[in-house]
Amino acid sequence: MLQSLHVKNLALIxxxxxxxxxxxxxxxxxxGAGKSIIIGSINLALGAKADKDMIRSGAEYxxxxxxxSLEDPAQIRAVQELELPVExxxxxxxxxxxxxxxxxxxxxxxxxxxxxRQLADILIDIHGQHEHQSLLKAARQLEILDAxxxxxxxxxxxxxxxxxxxxxxxKRELSESEVDEETRKRExxxxxxxCREIEEAALMPGEDEExxxxxxxxxxxxKIREAAVNVHGLCGYEDSGAGSAIAxxxxxxxxxxxxxxxxxxxxRQLLDIDALLNDYxxxxxxxxxELEFDAGRFEQTQERLNQINHLKSKYGNTxxxxxxxxxRAQEIIEKYQDYDAYRAALSKETAALEEKAxxxxxxxxDLRVKNAKTLADQMRQAxxxxxxxxxxxxxxxDAETSRLGExxxxxxxxxxxxxxxxxxxxxxxxxxxxxxxxIMLALKTVLADKDxxxxxxxxxxxxxxxxxxxxxxxxxxxxxxxxxxxxxITHLPQIAAMADTHYMIEKQVVDNxxxxxxRALDKKESVEELARMLGGDTITESALKNxxxxxxxxEKNKQ
Numbered sequence: 001m002l003q004s005l006h007v008k009n010l011a012l013i014x015x016x017x018x019x020x021x022x023x024x025x026x027x028x029x030x031x032g033a034g035k036s037i038i039i040g041s042i043n044l045a046l047g048a049k050a051d052k053d054m055i056r057s058g059a060e061y062x063x064x065x066x067x068x069s070l071e072d073p074a075q076i077r078a079v080q081e082l083e084l085p086v087e088x089x090x091x092x093x094x095x096x097x098x099x100x101x102x103x104x105x106x107x108x109x110x111x112x113x114x115x116x117r118q119l120a121d122i123l124i125d126i127h128g129q130h131e132h133q134s135l136l137k138a139a140r141q142l143e144i145l146d147a148x149x150x151x152x153x154x155x156x157x158x159x160x161x162x163x164x165x166x167x168x169x170x171k172r173e174l175s176e177s178e179v180d181e182e183t184r185k186r187e188x189x190x191x192x193x194x195c196r197e198i199e200e201a202a203l204m205p206g207e208d209e210e211x212x213x214x215x216x217x218x219x220x221x222x223k224i225r226e227a228a229v230n231v232h233g234l235c236g237y238e239d240s241g242a243g244s245a246i247a248x249x250x251x252x253x254x255x256x257x258x259x260x261x262x263x264x265x266x267x268r269q270l271l272d273i274d275a276l277l278n279d280y281x282x283x284x285x286x287x288x289x290e291l292e293f294d295a296g297r298f299e300q301t302q303e304r305l306n307q308i309n310h311l312k313s314k315y316g317n318t319x320x321x322x323x324x325x326x327x328r329a330q331e332i333i334e335k336y337q338d339y340d341a342y343r344a345a346l347s348k349e350t351a352a353l354e355e356k357a358x359x360x361x362x363x364x365x366d367l368r369v370k371n372a373k374t375l376a377d378q379m380r381q382a383x384x385x386x387x388x389x390x391x392x393x394x395x396x397x398d399a400e401t402s403r404l405g406e407x408x409x410x411x412x413x414x415x416x417x418x419x420x421x422x423x424x425x426x427x428x429x430x431x432x433x434x435x436x437x438x439i440m441l442a443l444k445t446v447l448a449d450k451d452x453x454x455x456x457x458x459x460x461x462x463x464x465x466x467x468x469x470x471x472x473x474x475x476x477x478x479x480x481x482x483x484x485x486x487x488x489i490t491h492l493p494q495i496a497a498m499a500d501t502h503y504m505i506e507k508q509v510v511d512n513x514x515x516x517x518x519r520a521l522d523k524k525e526s527v528e529e530l531a532r533m534l535g536g537d538t539i540t541e542s543a544l545k546n547x548x549x550x551x552x553x554x555e556k557n558k559q
Contacts (some may be wrong), residue, residue, distance in 0.1 A: 001089075001485040002124065002455045003067040009039045012507065012516040013454070017518075021501040027489045027518070028457030028529055029494050031506030035489045037124070038505060039459050042066065046207055047116030050102045058128075062097040068123050072454065078122045082401035085109055088430035091123065099143045126457040127440055135414070135436055135443075137163045138427040142412040144443060145395060150450055151369040153364060160383065161406045167353035174346050184336050191332040194219035194315070196328040201320045202313055208308045215301045220295040228291065232284045235277060243281060246274050358401060361408040366397045368410055372397050375446065382442035386468040388435075393418040394424050437461050439475060445480050456480070458488040460497055470494035478558050493533040493547065502526040527551055 001022060006348040008015040012034045031034050044050055055062040068091045070076050079086050096103040106119065146153055158426040179187070179268050214352065217224070237243035250270050257263040258290045308319070315325040328384070335342045372395035383391045396413040403409040415424035418435065427436070441461060458477070465473060477486060481500060490496055502521045507514055521529060526549045528539060535543035535551075 001005065001069055001354075002042075002487065003069050004065075005042060005045075006063070006065040007038075008063040009056040010041055010044075010064065011054055012036045012057060012514050013037060013514045014039070014056065014510075014519045018503060018518045019487070020064040020487060022485055023311070023503045024477055025485070025487045025497055025503065026496045027487065027503045027505055028491070028533065031550070033505045033507045034503050036459075037516060039457065039489060039519060040064035042124075042457065043126065043292060045093050045116070046126075047104070047113040047119035048114075049096075050095070050097045051101055055097055055099075060098070060478060060484065064095045064097075066093045067091075068455075070123075075454075076124055079119065082115065082118055082122075082126070084111065084115065084119060091119070093119070100330055123453070124455045124457065125444075125453045127437075127461070129443075133432075137428075138411055138413065141395075141414050142407065142410070144447070145368055145372060146407075147413050148375045149367055153367045154223075156360060156364050159408060160357060160408065163353060163357045163360060164404070164406045167350065169249060170346065170350040170353055174343075174350050177343060177346060182249070186337060187332055188336040189474065190380070191329040191336075191537075194329045195326055195333060196440050198240040198315065198322060198329075200312065202305060203311070203317055203322060204309070205323075208312070209302060211305050212306060212478035215298075215305050218293065218298045221291070225288070225291055228288055232288060234279065235281055235284070237281070241272075242279050246270060247275060250274060266342070280346065296394050301342060336388060349389065357404060358409075361404060361410075362399075364408040365397065365410050368408075369397045372412075377448045379442055382445050383439070385472060386438045386442055388418055389436070390420045392424055405500070435464070438465070438469075441473060441476055441480075448480055448483050455485045455487070458486065462490050462492045463486055465494065467494075474498040475557050476552065478554070491533070492549060493530045496526075496533060497530055497547075497550040498558065502529065504529055523551075 002020050004017060004019045006017045007013045024218070027035060040048075041064045044054075045066045059192050060432050065206055070089055070091060076086055076089075079091060079360075084091075090107075092105075092107050093385060094103075094105040095116070098107075100215075102113070104113055106115070146157070150336060165472070175380055205206055218543060233239075233241060235242045237247060250267070253263060253267045253270060255295045258266045311322050312318075315322040376395045379393045380391060383393060392415075394415040398411040398413065399409055401409050401412070403411065414427050416430055416439070417424045437458075441458070444456065454470045461473065461477070462470065470492045471494045474492075474497065477488065477495065480486060481498075488495065496502065500523075503518055504521050504525070505516065505518045508518050527544065530547035531539045531543040534546055
């Protein structure tokens with residue numbers, strides 16, 4: 001869950017920090033106090049587009065930090081699969097916004113905004129006006145139904161994704177293989193020539209490196225010999241060579257080593273050096289005896305290197321790549337030697353994969369139809385609980401094989417009628433913004449047991465509602481808060497009364513500057529805030545009494 005939020009130098013916020021609790025966290029405040037800034041700052045920390053104008057006037061940067069605690073092993077695995085760190089069950093997200101850039105970090109490691117957005121999909125689910133509107137899209141409705149259907153459908157979709165990928169590749173190959181006779185003859189002739197040229201070269205893996213090494217050595221034979229002779233002389237035992245100098249040193253130290261144990265150690269070291277130098281000189285002498293220049297062999301090596309480099313310029317940068325090219329050319333030869341049989345086999349493979357994909361898509365469709373009925377029944381009950389007392393909710397699964405894709409061939413349509421006697425229509429034709437927010441809440445309640453994301457944020461959940469409907473929404477959020485952490489901004493006292501933890505967002509003027517802050521309210525302060533929401537700026541005894549009754553009623557409903 002989201003443990004804490006720290007914001008600094010962002011819009012009206014100078015610096016503030018809030019610790020969130022489990023269950024239902026309610027945020028309230030007067031209009032213009034900066035409630036949207038709080039949700040906006042959370043979005044920023046999760047990778048939303050940053051604007052330098054959001055930095056507080058006079059500050060060099062804006063900073064947002066979120067701390068999440070993770071207990072679900074599936075969530076921890078999902079974060080680790082993104083190759084992002086989890087430290088002692090915590091994920092710390094930090095976004096620093098500066099004049100020309102922003103800096104994103106997870107547990108101190110720099111990441112991209114894209115990685116933050118991927119992480120956000122695992123940690124938190126934010127529902128505002130935009131998310132409610134996403135309910136109108138067929139793709140989103142398909143996602144919701146599939147999430148409800150659970151692992152049984154997800155497993156089949158994974159298999160279908162693989163099979164459909166194979167089918168699409170075979171279909172592409174079949175389409176690209178359709179060429180006229182003249183083109184086939186030209187490609188066949190070219191492939192035969194290329195195969196023959198590579199085959200005649202009889203290349204061995206790694207041969208190019210060995211030939212180039214031998215050529216380089218033979219090409220520099222004279223220089224190598226001169227250097228080797230000089231080295232052998234300098235290290236030898238004749239004239240002023242190192243060997244003769246060490247021999248003299250050994251003779252000298254032997255005359256005095258008997259008088260001092262330290263000198264005996266030095267003598268042994270000199271003897272070891274002498275033995276090593278002897279071995280080195282012997283091996284160098286052997287190298288020189290074998291070092292010879294064969295003009296004929298050099299010419300052969302040069303010709304072989306030229307041949308390999310010629311093939312490289314045409315077919316690949318290494319011998320292995322040249323041989324891979326030869327294998328592809330051989331495939332073209334085999335394909336065109338019996339073109340009709342090749343096409344027939346490819347068509348058969350494509351048809352078999354299509355049939356397999358269609359069969360699996362049908363199984364997926366049947367699962368969707370089955371789950372659509374159950375989900376629709378549960379949605380009708382959930383909507384009734386949210387004061388859509390006679391609402392009709394249906395989920396239409398339209399199967400069409402011509403739409404076959406990696407998700408199957410279904411199109412999902414959510415249909416609703418909120419008024420008795422009215423026919424069901426698509427959500428986009430019926431639902432207002434306030435109704436969409438309640439429909440989304442109903443869906444989240446129904447899907448609560450299947451949703452792995454623990455933290456949900458609701459912004460504008462109370463749009464367009466009041467009175468009895470507000471109480472219904474409040475009760476649903478109380479139920480949802482038993483299994484999830486909810487963070488909700490609201491203007492309605494009925495919803496605020498249900499809070500497990502109540503926060504006040506308020507704006508003050510300090511040194512002629514507006515500053516927005518957030519703080520947790522105790523029980524007495526929460527009742528006073530409810531009274532303000534009920535009665536306006538002047539809190540009367542009657543408003544306080546109503547607020548207390550509202551809080552008591554909410555507590556009874558939660559129990």
